[in-house]
Amino acid sequence: MALKIEKTFEVQEPIDKVWDVLSDPRKVATCVPGAQITEQVDEKTYKGAIRVKVGPSVTDYTGEVQIIRLDAQNHEIEILGKGQDVRGRGSASMKMTGKLRALPNGGTEVTSVSEINVVGILAQMGSRVITEVSNIMFGEFVKNFQARLQRPSDGLVQQNATAEVAPIKATSLAWEATKGLFRKKPENGS
């Protein structure tokens, strides 16, 4: 099941500071709920894990994150992540393009386009639920990202390496997703 999610949000930090976080998958990972980077394979490749729990369905993806394009000049990054559930419940991949733009007020606009492909038990939940789950995860990500920017930048990597994976709260996620279903008409009726 493939879906494309496009999001834009603003942060009150200058573009270089934001870029410092966004261009480092280890730092980005700490902002993604349930995710962690476990190992750096080479300059552009990392091993990582993410736990997604929707209702009764827990999926522990482990896999690789790879920077396929890093354009510091234009503040653009393209990341490809691929993972398989450790218990063989499915796989997921995500291609994310992130782009920064300096705002006149000194802040930064972050634009991201994510193409997600989910195969397996989670995908059976249908695009309605997966889109809602993605929206919730993204909301959490933005909160974490902003919080991260406000913290001093040193020591982040170290903290990350030892950090426990904090899964997304299962019940709240399912509940939020369900509420989302009733809040608005699904984008497609198929």
Added chain:
Amino acid sequence: MIHKTSPEIGGMGHSIKRKEDLRFIQGKGNYVDDVNLPGMVYGQLVRSPYAHARLKSVNTEKAKKLPGVLAVITGEDLAKANLAWMPTLAYDKQMVLATGKVLFQSQEVAFVVAEDRYTAADAAELVEVEYEELPVLVDPHKALEPDAPLLREDREQKNNHIFHWEVGDRQATEQVFQKAPVKASVHAFFPRCHPAPLETCGCVADFSRATERLTVYMTSQAPHAHRTVFALVGGIPENNIRVISPDIGGGFGNKVPVYPGYVCAIVASLTLGVPVKWIETRSENLQSTGFARDYHMTAEIAADRDGKMQALRVKTLADHGAFNAAAQPTKFPAGLFSICTGSYDYPAAFCEVDGVYTNKAPGGIAYRCSFRVTEAAYLIERVVDVLALDLKMDPAELRCKNFIPASKFPYKSSLGWTYDSGNYEAAMKVALDKIGYQRLRKEQEEKRKKGELMGIGLSSFTEIVGAGPAHSFDILGIKMFDSCEIRIHPTGKAMARMGTKSQGQGHETTYAQIVAQELGIPAADVTIEEGDTDTAPYGLGTYASRSTPTSGAATAIAARKIRDKAKKIAAYLLECNEADLEWEPGKFYVKGTPSKAKTIQEIAFAAYTNIPPGLEPGLEAVDYYDPPNLTFPFGTYVCVVDIDKGTGEVKVRRFVAVDDCGNIINPMIVEGQIHGGLTEGLAIAFMQQIDYDESGNIQGGSFMDYLLPTAVETPHWETDKTCTPSPHHPFGAKGVGESPNVGSPAAFVNAVVDALSHLGVRHIDMPITPWKVWKVLQEKGVAA
């Protein structure tokens, strides 16, 4: 003409209440999951998340270590016993547990057995399976392309083609088409849907090491056939296998195939020597057991300018999923799809079907229909409406013009069937009168002027049921006869057993009424038992509306055999010649002297206490009935819909169903069957689809996405009937359980298309969701 018995006897034509409901409405039914045996343990399947993947490893160590886990069986384990694959009903084979690779999402990969259900479910989570994803094939049109991924590496044939089947005269049909002034065509996809019976599939397999006997309590529509399959596949002597189908909570074809779960439970019981229960969850049932339809069809009609049909041409691509596990008579790879000429008199016709493999669940079962007759009826009734549109003719008038006339029966169709009897025009007239057709057409005209959307849809279907005559019909070689054994007890009460198996159809009542009709023993005094292979005579089971045409016929004939013997006993008791006796339901009397009579109860008592010299004691009979032909129920359905231009919602305002199933056993049960089937038809037309995304993920795998109609969605059904008895059936019945599911989808779709036809709409594929209609309204610029 059927002689009407008294209400006390309750023979044919009486709406007596269903005997089985007494226990059902009290919650005292006995379903498979109610079977609890001492020492019983529980099985749980581990299923594939991928639609197509190489199986690299299955690690069961962690699962086995969980306290309470007794065994974890994998495909490799089964392979050692030569049980990793099993035959399907369509002469293909299917994996019991995957070896090498998986071919559809939710495919069975391992079977965990534990002391309780919860432990089994937890342990299934601990089985670690390593997969390597392979390219997925979900579009059957791509299955035959040269670069399509090869799904079935086990086959000699290295492509995804299963079969090509054709019937009719291709050349003669082509010639008519070349010259015909009018040609109408439609591409219609009948989506993959699922019967979703209230009770999912399951079993309790109980192998006793002491007696070496295997008893399997299972959700089976065909217990005898399943016993034979277990004997042939498992190598267990057939006398040591007992299959018991207890109460079944709906089958609709879903409980005809043998599923891996049954086999795994049997293997586990043989291995562990304890009873093993396996019951599907709802999602397992929807995702892995027999789906229905999934036919991509094209139909073309050649006609003259006045609308007289000259030829029909049909081409179909059949998506069978990963294994060809279609449930059908062996000689008919596309079932009885060649009934697609329907109720019309075509001088020439040609039909071809190609079956292909895709990465989807296997199946192709006859969901409340007689082997693809639903697809056929939908297609012909759809294309006839398209022809009417092209010719600007009224669809009712066009149908009447082309109906097989009542005088032409028995009618030989150009695709080879001999229709037993019919009067299509009569059924249509009743339907049109009841709904007020002309008035509705006027209303529609006025509404269109105001921009309102209203449609009237017709469906004049013909079914083909009661499979079937031994000369053509068998499943894996076993002929499709069916049977009945009747025993009359000394006190005149009776016990009858059949080779069929009710799943809610009301057999305990209707079969008793047949015995009552034939012998005059009150239906209340006749106990019907089905589903235990140790006691019931052999038969092929209940599906395809075959119970009344086959076992119902066997019941009447077995009863008549008993009556013949009863006559001898009566003659002895009344001291007269048999030739001097007359019969009326319940007694023999001497011609001209009605007071000199012996009741069937007195005769039964004599059969055990005062036996005529030279006559065998007892009063019982068995009949194995091989029907001389199939039966052809028919009817006309009319549906009226209103469409909300703001939301695209279709509201069924009225629905009239006129059915002709020949002579009726129990009118109330027939009406109930029609209500149920129409409700299922409504769901198929508007709500349901087992869809797959491009990666082979099931998009209709739970009741969140696969919708069931409730009282809220279901309109009021209006039913009526005509009666054209089958000339070859012992009491002129035809079978009715499936007609409403067969005939109604076309009526719903035709009504929606009719509401939109003035906007240039010719066809909309099911399920017709509000979203789909809304998109059409947007496209045509009429959305509110």
